[in-house]
Amino acid sequence: MAEARIGISGWRYRPWRGVFYPKGLRQADELAYAAERVTSIELNGSFYSLQRPASWQRWRDATPEGFVFAVKGPRFITHIKRLGDIDAPLANFFASGVLELGAKLGPILWQLPPTLPFDGDLLDAFLGRLPRSRADAAAVASRHDERMSGRSSFSVAADAPLRHAVEVRHPSFESGDWIALLERHGVASVTADTAGRYPRLDRTTADFAYARLHGEEELYASGYDDASLDRWAAWVVAHLDAGRDVYAYFDNDVKVRAPFDAMALIARLPRPGG
Incomplete structure (x- = not known):
């Protein structure tokens, strides 16, 4: 049965403390608190730098059974290398401990820069x-370079498919060629709500759907009213009815709207088995 995973992009934000997080909650307990209220979280620290195996293990252990993380691929690959000459960086990423998430590892998100055309x-x-x-990811990780010596981890206890989704930000991707390419590789096209700044490609190209909600009226800041949340709930349900898993993350964190909007969307969805 198809499942919907609704959550937030990251969880460690200072303005959330005392608003979403109760006053006095230890920073070390914020992930566990958030994971009790949403059904998935995008790990975005991996976008900025390679993490250590101990960090992946800590995040895995801080969340309840059945929880799922999406993982944001490194900007070193997407923004600095611009997708070229990436064999070593890709190996280093998967050797950094991503696979320590085990059954809690969901899709890998690749966000392309707005300056990268199709x-x-x-x-x-x-x-x-x-x-x-x-298993394929572990094989890729085994080809890591010397920078990962002594800090790598890529064993796999149980094999399973690994999903990928791509978010684009250059208008040249609004083409049938890009959609056909994603379909051929079975990679999801991210439906990104960016207050009109970047393309919104709401196309199904894989066996799952992925949405990122950055703000309806103001990028990273504005929230979603009841009517907007109803529309997104209908979007989620349509994919579920078609047999596709759904991952949707709120990234409108500036004014502490993301966690509350995520919980409001979860409340609008049918309960599993209901």
Whole structure:
């Protein structure tokens, strides 16, 4: 049965303390608190730097059984290398401990920069390099370079498919060629709500759907009213009815709207088995 995972992009934000997080809650307990109120979280620290195996283990152990993380791929690959010459960086990423999440590892999110236009050959090569299972990811990780010596972890207790989703921000991706490329590789096109700043490609290209809600009227700041949440609930239910899992994350964190909007969307969805 298809499942919906609704949550937030990151959880460690100073303005949330005393608003979403109760006053006096230890910072070390914030992940556990958030994980009791949403059904998934995007790990975005991995976008900025390689994490250590102990961190992945700590995040795994702080969340309840059945919880799922999406993981944001490194900007070193997407923004600095711009998808070229990435064999070593990709191996280092998967060797950093991502697989320590075990059954809690959900999709890998790749966010492309707004300055990167569509290039079919480049993107075909990139999508073709992405591992499609945990065992494949471990094989990729085994080719890490010397920077990961002594800080790598990539064993797999149980193999399972590994999903990928791509969020684009250059208008040249609004083309059938990009959609066809995603379909051929079985990679999801992220439906991104960015207050009109970047393309919104609401297309189904994989066996799951992925949405990022950055703000309806003001990027990263504005919240979602009841009517908007009703529309997003209908979007989620339509995918569920079609047999597709759904992952949706609120990234409108500036004014502490993300966790409350996520909980409000969860409340609008049918309960599993209901």
